[in-house]
Amino acid sequence: xxxxxxxxxxxxxxxxxxxxxxxxxxxxxVYEDQIASVKKSRxxxxxxxxxxxxxxxxxxxxxxxxxxxxxxxxxFATPRRKFIIADTPGHEQYTRNMATGASTADLAVILVDxxxxxxxxxxxxxxxxxxxxxxxxxxxxxxxxxxDYREDVFLQVERDFLKLxxxxxxxxxxxxxxxxxxxxxxxDRSERTPWYQGPTLLEHxxxxxxxxxxxxESLRFPLQxxxxxxxxxxxxxxxxxxxxxxxxxxxxxxPSGRRTRVHSIVSYxxxxxxxxxxxxxxxxxxxxxxxxxxxxxxxxxxxxxxxxRFRAMVxxxxxxxxxxxxxxxxxxxxxxxxxxxxxxxxxxxxxxxxHEQVARLNMNDIASVEFEAHVPLFFDPYASNRATGSFILxxxxxxxxxxxxxxxxxxxxxxxxxTLHTGSLEIAHDxxxxxxRYQRHAHYPATFLxxxxxALASRLERALFEQGFAVLHLDSRxxxxxxxxxxxxxxQGIGAIxxxxxxxxxxxxxxxxxxxxxxxxxxLSCKNENATADExxxxxxxxxxxxxxxxxxxxxxxxx
Numbered sequence: 001x002x003x004x005x006x007x008x009x010x011x012x013x014x015x016x017x018x019x020x021x022x023x024x025x026x027x028x029x030v031y032e033d034q035i036a037s038v039k040k041s042r043x044x045x046x047x048x049x050x051x052x053x054x055x056x057x058x059x060x061x062x063x064x065x066x067x068x069x070x071x072x073x074x075x076f077a078t079p080r081r082k083f084i085i086a087d088t089p090g091h092e093q094y095t096r097n098m099a100t101g102a103s104t105a106d107l108a109v110i111l112v113d114x115x116x117x118x119x120x121x122x123x124x125x126x127x128x129x130x131x132x133x134x135x136x137x138x139x140x141x142x143x144x145x146x147x148d149y150r151e152d153v154f155l156q157v158e159r160d161f162l163k164l165x166x167x168x169x170x171x172x173x174x175x176x177x178x179x180x181x182x183x184x185x186x187x188d189r190s191e192r193t194p195w196y197q198g199p200t201l202l203e204h205x206x207x208x209x210x211x212x213x214x215x216x217e218s219l220r221f222p223l224q225x226x227x228x229x230x231x232x233x234x235x236x237x238x239x240x241x242x243x244x245x246x247x248x249x250x251x252x253x254x255p256s257g258r259r260t261r262v263h264s265i266v267s268y269x270x271x272x273x274x275x276x277x278x279x280x281x282x283x284x285x286x287x288x289x290x291x292x293x294x295x296x297x298x299x300x301x302x303x304x305x306x307x308x309r310f311r312a313m314v315x316x317x318x319x320x321x322x323x324x325x326x327x328x329x330x331x332x333x334x335x336x337x338x339x340x341x342x343x344x345x346x347x348x349x350x351x352x353x354x355h356e357q358v359a360r361l362n363m364n365d366i367a368s369v370e371f372e373a374h375v376p377l378f379f380d381p382y383a384s385n386r387a388t389g390s391f392i393l394x395x396x397x398x399x400x401x402x403x404x405x406x407x408x409x410x411x412x413x414x415x416x417x418x419t420l421h422t423g424s425l426e427i428a429h430d431x432x433x434x435x436x437r438y439q440r441h442a443h444y445p446a447t448f449l450x451x452x453x454x455a456l457a458s459r460l461e462r463a464l465f466e467q468g469f470a471v472l473h474l475d476s477r478x479x480x481x482x483x484x485x486x487x488x489x490x491x492q493g494i495g496a497i498x499x500x501x502x503x504x505x506x507x508x509x510x511x512x513x514x515x516x517x518x519x520x521x522x523x524l525s526c527k528n529e530n531a532t533a534d535e536x537x538x539x540x541x542x543x544x545x546x547x548x549x550x551x552x553x554x555x556x557x558x559x560x
Contacts, residue, residue: 001077002210007086007102007134009125010111015142019111019180019201020074020087026187027202029076071101080206099128099315099404103390107136107208109201110161114147114177118160124350126161127366130168131313131406133386136208137165138174140201144193145179151195167353174204218302219243219251220277220380220388222333223295227282235266235282236291238334241387243299245283246274252300253289254378257483259300260287277387294335296378304378304388306486307410311345312382314361314369318395318402322361322369328402329394330373333387338374338396345370361403370411382406443469444547445492446520447513448499448540453525456533457501460540469544470496485512497544520547 008016024030072087086101102108108129112122129137139161147153158175165173176185177193178201184190187202199207220241227235245251249262265272266282275281283297298304316322322341330339345368346355361367382389393403450457454475461473472491474484484500491498504525505513514521522543524536 001080001082003082003084004107004205004208004210005084005086005105006107006109006138006205007088007098007105007129008109008111009088009098009102009129011113011116011119011121014111014113014122015180016111017072017087019109019140019142019178019186020072020085022180022183022186023085023202024074024076026183027076027078071097078202078206083205098125099132099317102129102132102134103386103404105129105132105134106210107138107205108134109138109140111140111142112157112161114141114143114153114157117157118164120351123164123353124364124366126164126170127168127348127350127353128315130170131315131366133382133406135170136172136174137170138176138201138204138208140180141175141177142180144177144184145182149177149184149190149192151193154193154196172208174198174208176201176204217243218299219245219249219297220304220385221245221251221283221297222335222388223291223293223297224334225293226291233284234288235284236297237280237282239280240275240277241333242277242385244274244276245281245297250300251285251297252303253291254296254298254303254306255376256289256291256295258287258289260285260289262286294333296333298378304380305410306376306378308374308376309342309370309372309411310377310379310407311368311370311409311411312391312405312407314367314393314403314405316361316363316365316367316403318400319363320395320402321363322365322403324359327396329396330371330377330391331394332377332379332391335377337377339371339393342370342372344368368408369405371405379407379410381408383408443495443497443544444520445495446497446522446544446547447488447492448497448543449505449521449523449525450499450501450536450540451504451525452501453533453536454501456537457499460537461499463537463541464497464544467544470494472496472498474498474500475502484509488513497547 008020010016021030071089074085074087076083076085086105088098088101108125110122110125110129112118126137139158141154141157144150144154154175154177161175162173176198177196178185179190180186184192185196185200187200189200190196198204220243222238222241223236224238225236227233227237245262245265247262247264250259251262252259263284263286265275266284267275267279272281296304314322322344324341324343327338327340330337344358344361347358347361347365347367348354349356350366355368358365358367361369378388380388389407391405391407392401393405394400395402448457448460450460457473457475461471464471472487474487484502484505488498488500522540524540524543
């Protein structure tokens, strides 16, 4: 049976908890003893209908104040589908709780008070839902009983919400007129709204198409721990973020870049023929590899981005403002690293959705921020994979979660002078530029291919080094094509010569390599059996000598 996870959101007193309580009650998902307990509650003093919000608001403070403070999860099922509900707070102070509840939801039920219309907090929650990748939204126009079930009131709210959804890029929106208190159009169709011909709230929840999951189908398996109960077993446990894994599959280990095969997949129920997201399993590999918590197994043909710098949308969750330049901890999948904010690109005005220039982020602000981690992170854009594209920021001193982020894109390392914006203070870092390195080396960059010839490559590296060339021998026999390309890009960026002597590259990798380093990709592999190693060595020296330039030239001219 299909499972739908949905969250509720809206402004204070819009009736979220009452709606969930009514939904559970009318769907026959509440036990008799729960109803009896609510009726006996001293807070439920009225002689009228029971207070359905008490079925979900379980904290004493929530019941006494009449507001939702923490996320309340409820489970129920109908003959057509299973459901997990996250009843989240509407108060602005608890926006972080709303973001938490919405982070795993497939659909958002956003309540709008028919007597008030669209409020700033409604806009905030709709914007957060769109940021978190929720593709379907149900706008429940509540308290229709207080406006005498007037069609014109509902249509005006519907127009306003559809306009807001259009600006936010929410594609699938369904508006339903309801009364959570009276039960109109929650589970059963109401006779008080004969002008409404759409589905009830429950009917829409039962029939809304479920997305196939993240658009990225490639394997992403973050490792959480190494299991070694005895000397004959070494497994890597974790939860699949996306994709499918089977025994015999080729996998690439990050950050080492080594390739191997899956030997077996083990779970609590025994060996498995396959595992898929979001299953938690233990994987045993064919080769002995040094992997630990925070590493990741991925599809060799479609690796994630690898970068220290990236741009992300951030929801700031703490009373202490975000400080540009300050070091925080970033929790990304199972990896924990240090990170700092380089600059705040803009803050989003929730009311107008316009971009504003600010020097700091306060609690509940939503902004686009550029970050730099102390070590490279491997990630996908949040739009492709929610698990590998999301992270949280942690204060290193108090251990408090201060922010939640959704990665949008990776950023290249900036050459030249990098300015760190810290409000009124700007700290400039003078970095060595690619052109400066280029001029000092006095030669063009190039890549020599000596496939399966590590000894000859080492000899050539030493000879070129002695002649004043900036040269690097890439001799890893286990490197992935992705790692090879990244290493060659790095040597090209500093005007150096790279010598690759690993396994023979496939045609696709050579094509990408030629496109990036053309015209100075020099294939010297001994494919002609008549060519001796000494002849290849002398040929390489002659080619290297032709890379020198007689007078200083610009980096851009040389690169062209």
